Amino acid sequence: MNNQSLKIAIIGPGQVGVTLAKLWSKTGHEIFLGSREPAKAALIASELGQNMQGMGIADAAAAADIILFSFPWYALIDVQREIGKCEGKVIIDCINPITSSGSLALGHKWSAGEEIAQTFPLAKVVKAFNHIYLGHFEDPIFDGSPATAYYCSNSDEAKGIAVQLATEMGFDPVDIGPIKHARYLEPLALLWIQMAFHMGKGADFTFKLVNR
Numbered sequence: 001m002n003n004q005s006l007k008i009a010i011i012g013p014g015q016v017g018v019t020l021a022k023l024w025s026k027t028g029h030e031i032f033l034g035s036r037e038p039a040k041a042a043l044i045a046s047e048l049g050q051n052m053q054g055m056g057i058a059d060a061a062a063a064a065d066i067i068l069f070s071f072p073w074y075a076l077i078d079v080q081r082e083i084g085k086c087e088g089k090v091i092i093d094c095i096n097p098i099t100s101s102g103s104l105a106l107g108h109k110w111s112a113g114e115e116i117a118q119t120f121p122l123a124k125v126v127k128a129f130n131h132i133y134l135g136h137f138e139d140p141i142f143d144g145s146p147a148t149a150y151y152c153s154n155s156d157e158a159k160g161i162a163v164q165l166a167t168e169m170g171f172d173p174v175d176i177g178p179i180k181h182a183r184y185l186e187p188l189a190l191l192w193i194q195m196a197f198h199m200g201k202g203a204d205f206t207f208k209l210v211n212r
């Protein structure tokens with residue numbers, strides 16, 4: 001496994017962004033938290049510890065080679081205005097394009113992953129971690145075995161980054177093909193949300209790939 005130290009910008013230091021920032025900084029990666037409120041990001045970074053700095057969105061994206069998108073779907077255009085083309089960078093997209101009524105804003109023939117890849121044609125976009133509940137990032141072991149972390153991308157380099165990060169966190173990364181398959185992965189996250197929060201199953205389960 002490639003376990004190089006990475007420079008990672010986290011755009012959207014909310015629940016997911018802060019959880020992943022903590023985990024990734026602990027494994028030696030350099031984290032740049034990018035917020036619409038740079039002072040807030042700087043405070044969060046100083047409270048979370050070493051290997052982390054907080055700043056504005058554009059500065060964070062410029063400082064890193066890898067950029068995690070952990071903001072709401074509706075914010076994509078705002079963020080794009082701030083960060084430009086991201087030429088040559090890897091974008092990790094963990095966004096679920098959820099509407100205010102809780103359904104998918106797009107799907108079946110298109111996905112947030114594909115929209116992001118089209119919006120940033122000079123970047124290498126990988127869809128990953130969107131189907132993993134934030135409470136599972138720190139403890140991915142279920143019944144003694146690691147939860148599956150599905151990912152898809154048209155870039156082998158971006159897939160390699162997803163594999164490195166997922167493996168370091170203790171997940172079992174599984175390649176599900178090109179970025180086009182984000183249109184199947186995003187509904188999986190919505191199925192998890194339905195089962196967990198609308199069917200009374202609770203959050204203590206995951207979808208695992210098993211092989212015969």
Ligand SMILES: NC(=O)c1ccc[n+]([C@@H]2O[C@H](COP(=O)([O-])OP(=O)(O)OC[C@H]3O[C@@H](n4cnc5c(N)ncnc54)[C@H](OP(=O)(O)O)[C@@H]3O)[C@@H](O)[C@H]2O)c1
Binds near residue numbers: 015078096
């Ligand atoms: N919650 C989960 O378990 C989970 C799991 C997997 C994937 N996801 C996905 O991860 C993303 C983040 O989820 P979350 O639960 O972490 O949400 P959250 O706690 O609400 O955090 C989202 C962050 O996005 C930033 N943001 C909001 N509007 C923005 C805008 N217009 N421009 C730029 N930044 C903006 C905010 O940061 P600032 O105010 O500091 O700018 C905010 O902290 C969502 O797309 C979600 O579908 C969530």
